[in-house]
Amino acid sequence: MRLVTWNVNSVRLRIEALQRLDQALRPDVLCLQETKVVDPLFPRDALLELGYAHLAVSGMKGYNGVAIASRLPLEDVRTQSWCDREDCRHLIATVDGIEVHCLYVPAGGDIPDAELNPRFAHKLAFFDQVAAWFRQADHGDRPKVLLGDLNVAPLETDVWSHKQMQKVVSHTPVEIARMAELQASLDWVDAVRAFVPPSERLYTWWSYRAADWSLSDRGRRLDHVWVTPELAPRLTGALVIRETRGWLPPSDHVPVVVDLV
């Protein structure tokens, strides 16, 4: 089974890109974030035509929004809300016995101080609540995949400059610690770093603001795929599709692919 996660930054602007991606990768399960559209306006037909007969969407006007498109049947589809907000950041479905969690963590604004910046406080609380939920609630014994835009680049090699990013939201020690707590909640395994050694630089996002994103290459690895330990032996590969950052018009994030047997 091939799973792909992609923060598309508007699904309605990414129809052609999704067609290209589908042709290149033929995912079985496609998890999208930042769809930026209410459910009645979601481009269902375009995904149906690509062969994704099973579609779960949870979107709102203009912001956020997650979706799971699948060639295989989706069971037990549900959403979760966090921090007392209905903001369409977490969609859950079971595919072939695997519980898939499509997640979009709040970006956190510009100032990495929870006292000064409510959006940063929201990001930290979001991690805390999701981590506590995975730890405390009975989630049964289904193997699980958690994937999406987690908006944190945890390793030194996940950013273009560890030194210069220390005080930049997405790479601060406090966020990395919160993300580590979430990862510890179910002993999640970083599926991508199982194949790309932590010594190797790896990014999934490049700002729109760079004059030449590829030349300056000031990227961050914000998008992740994690699996519960019993799934780790079933991982056969993982890769980041850097080239889509050059497609027009581009999302600022690129897809991450994981294969399971």
Add this chain to the structure above:
DNA sequence: ATGGTTGCACGGCAA
């Protein structure tokens, strides 16, 4: 130290 771009929706906010 600052400003740089994009998307939604059509002004300003979030990323």
